[in-house]
Amino acid sequence: MSAETAAATGQAAAAISRKPQKRGVIADGSTRRSRTVRYILLLFFLLFVLTPVYVVVITSFKTSGDTTAASQWNLPKEWTLEPWRKAWDVLQPYMIRSLSLAIPAAIISSLIGSANGFVLARWRFPGANIVFAFILFGMFIPYQAVMLPLRTTFTELDVTRGVPTLILAHCIYGLPICTLIFRNYYATIVPNEIIESARVDGAGLIQTYLRIILPISISGFVVTLIWQFTSVWNDFLFALFLTQQNNGPVTLGLAALAGGQKVDYAASMAGALITSFPTLLVYILLGRWFIGGLMAGALKG
């Protein structure tokens, strides 16, 4: 948990993808047989992780008569898009709400987090550590402990139910993690000397932030934006407590689609895939930065 490990979002992600240096077979300490065993194990676990994916995908293309117990693991007798169409019809309004909620929430908390992180890493003031600990704690609390009065507060403030309520909630409760990620990021990539010399030259906080810090913050922003987008998109707790079916996000829609008395399995599975699509896309395209957020999630990574 030293500064090096702490550091870093981007850096930790880079550390994972860093290939170990090539060494001789003997120095590597592994024989051909041990490598074969290792490979077989890796493939076995690959199957273990992908098994649910297989059955979800094939089921989502099955006709309603084809989802019997006996044929559950078989390929569809007849491929159909009907479950996808059905799930999409139900989920479409939820998807739109989730998008219009996750994007602004991610942007706002990232911007504030960046400014906070800069101050906590490179423009420190007496007691900055206490403030940092004060902020961090908000990241770990079980939100049940604030949920009831939160609902009352939003009602009293007259915040429109649905998307606006959730944007506000996610911005506020996303501040700790965004602050943390940026603080670690700036502590790694911005040398103190640069800030010092800017200060000597008479640059104030705002000038330093805009001219020196912001231009090199792009990967920090990518990490927090992805992190916030994913956690807002996947959130269920706030959605359940603060919204209803007619104004809630996609997790609420999926829970409704897959719950109830007569569950259409094929449509539920298609729904699970549809609602996971945006975060999976982000993961596939920007996986490296996604890992960066995960690392920061461990405080010091």
Place this chain on the structure above:
Amino acid sequence: MHGRIRTWGPGALVLLPTVLLLGYFVYGLIAWSFNTSLTNRHTARKGPADYVGFENYGHLFGEERFINSLKNLGVLTVAFIVGTLIFGLLWALLLEKGVPGESIFRSVYLFPMAISMIASGVVWGWLLNPSQGEDARGLNRLFEILHLNFLENPWWTAGSRWTTMASIALPAVWQLSGYIMALFLAGFRGIPPELREAARVDGASEFKLYRHVLFPQLSPIALSALIILGHMSLKLFDLIYAITGPNQFRTEVPSVYMWNTLLRSDQAKAAAIAIVLLAVVAVLVIPYIAYTVRQENEE
């Protein structure tokens, strides 16, 4: 003095909105919840309520249902942490020396982390179908097909607390093992190669190399992993909600019990449950935050 304020004043000003927001929405609302938990507000009605001291807490700890939810939570947390650490560490060990196609393995192992607990719960709820034999569905059906019938079991619907909560932990392990792998992998790759070389030159066996040289380097990461997993498990809600539905005594944990209590509009009791949950999390997390911040100070 004035000059010093001018240098750090603006920084403090930048943080002020965040501190005020979190001051109200985290600390203020926790205090509010705690206050509610000390009253007899057992209905949805507004207006003043009477203070009853710690009566609600007394009732909770004397209640079979709440004790059951705490026990479930304990078992779930152990099963989840042990499972995730085993898989995560194993995968990291298998990958750390580098194998062809490493990035594919890594991406696949990690991908469930990108999926919502609700989506994964919908899928796993269906995979963990309790029917067996002829009617077997989900994983039990797969075991039938693979002639591994002895593995068939009723999952969370019957049996001991351990088998029940381990069934719930299974999907969570599936989702988060990749995360732990990523943490450990970053740890392994962060160890200077010279350390390994030196140990090998000294003639240390592979086992000794890991046991005495590499693992000790990873202990800070293991601690982080433990705290992260622990607090995730204590707060676990979505997955249980999606797999078993909220109203299942067998799999009820405090976070779910709180929701069920709220559905009956018993605000004081719901607040008390939430505060107990918060206290459990705080015991785990506050020393960790203090330790981390203090350590950084020393550097």
